[in-house]
Amino acid sequence: MVKIGLEFCANLENLVSISPADDSYVWYLKLKCGCCGEITDNWISLELHEKQSLRDGRGDANIVIKCKFCLRVNTMDILPDTRNPYSNSDEFQLIVVFDCRGIEPVDFDPREGWVAKTEDGRTFTEVDLTEKEWVDYDDKRRQTVGVYEVKSKFRKL
Template structure:
């Protein structure tokens, strides 16, 4: 078992508290099987509200997979604490967003997609349904009279 911290980095322009909109967000990861070390081609969706049965066990996990190469079953479970928002103070630096307990697999990449929210740094204007699929987002904060944006998005996993 390994606990992986998902660390997020972006350049924020006049926004703060970037995070998934709710606990029902579908996180998208690339996964590597720890048995055969194969990195699977497809992105997998993991929902922290999901509960999937683990074969031969009474336990459940947010994500359960059987490796298409070695046929081993693996699982991943988000820690129960909520996701941490990415703040303007962290802009340009990696900061932990979530922790995931992995058994038999590791996540090796994260792709943020639609469903993020943020808050205007100067006005507290709420921006919802932010789509980070293209790697950046831009809008305008009417209250503050300032452009807002998220760019240069990167993610990495660290053992915690």
């Protein structure tokens, strides 16, 4: 079992945090086979509460994927209770941990399903990071709020 953390970085404007809305958030990743190094062509989606059975019937995982090049079957799980809101503007911060067996994530596409919070507790739902940025207006405080320059990287833990 190899634990790999997803580290997130963004410039937050007039926000104290941003995070996936809830446990049903869909994580879109590109994965690399640990056996042959082949990287998936398409984004692979993982959800915490969606499980796939292993072929031998001895368990399940959030994703069970067969490498199209070497045919090895690999698995990945989102570790429960490892999700953290992002709050360190312009610094990388761990936001989730994956249990990887035979594969490792190499790219992350944040897409939609995020929630942003201001200092006074106002919440912006339906934040979409598909374009790697998001901007809105806080009527109460009469100021722009935004998430800019979204980046991510993975780190073995």
